[in-house]
Amino acid sequence: MKIPMTYNLRNLVARKLTTNLTILGIALVVFVFTSVLMLAEGLRKTLVSTGDAGNVIFLRKGSTAELTSGIPRSQTNIIKALSEAAVAENGKPLVAGELVVVNNLPKRADGESSNIVVRGVSPESMILRDKVKIIAGRMWQPGTSEIIAGRGVAEKFKGCGPGESVKMGSRTWTVVGTFDAGRSSFESEIWGDADQFMDAFSRPVYSSITMKLKDPGLFAEMAERLQNDPRLTVEIKPEIQFYEEQSSGLGLFIKILGLTITILFSFGAMTGAVITMYSAVANRSREIGTLRALGFRRRNILVSFLFECVLISLLGGGLGILLAAGLQFMDISTTNWATFSEVVFGFNLTPGIITGSLIFSVVMGIIGGFAPAVRASKMQVVNALRAS
16 A cells, blocks of 8 residues: 555645755756756867768877877878878869967957967868858958958957958958857867968968768778878877867866765755755654554655655756756857867757756755655654654
């Protein structure tokens, strides 16, 4: 014989103040927990979506980021001649040598400076990155001091909007367009002619080379062959894997810091649940005695009180997730440790995060309600019925 769920629901309604305060406490903890996971997932998604499943990236051996890599032009020509490279409609291989440097620019909001990735690209780069679309102005012209800025850069940094100009390296550059990159990290970059950037920044080598494969299945064989090619001093990775690695350090830091704060907050929420359920046990002694007298067993009382606490936790968890879901409409920026430059990204709520947050709230409820539930189940019938 089980205690009806309606009994627990009526008790929650009867104790509105304590129930609502406990729900609110759990909601705040789950809000922080969910927000941290959304933040880390948003960063990961932004960087991973930068890569393309059909592209591979070449870096100098031993380099973990484009900033610390350097590939001579002579090796670029060797890579362009590889049979695995896809070919554009004009017959040219879809291989692009790119230069990556950082430049310090002032923000529009407060004038404070921050590093921005400046990427020298080629016409082939625009084919390789088909997510990149000009949304204002036009494309830069090869051989000129024209640049285009990612949406995040154009909105947040002075001199980076269409028609504006910015000093970088040894030149002043004119911004002729703004581009959208499908919320990838490219939106936090400035793009221009790679040859012009090499001259302006006195960098005679490429930072990386990106290639589109005819068939992604050719990657393993090609990588093994090039590893033993004495003409090349490069490492090769799938582009998606490379950008995922770029997010790992900062993403792990966000999770550790955020979850540490969440755990500290969770003690407060669980304490609230304990107080609420102990108060319920004290105020419902006669009810508990009556239930026992009606034939309900100790385990029925235990399960009923635990269910009540889990129900409170789920309500709090649902409210916390709902509040956190509103953060998806916000964009934030932080320094990407891999490039030491600013990257703009948003919060990202996934089904996995929702499930994890609900499980976390239930665990808090069970831990907080277990001791009061045990106490309720151990009450003697006679003593419970005599309680005032």
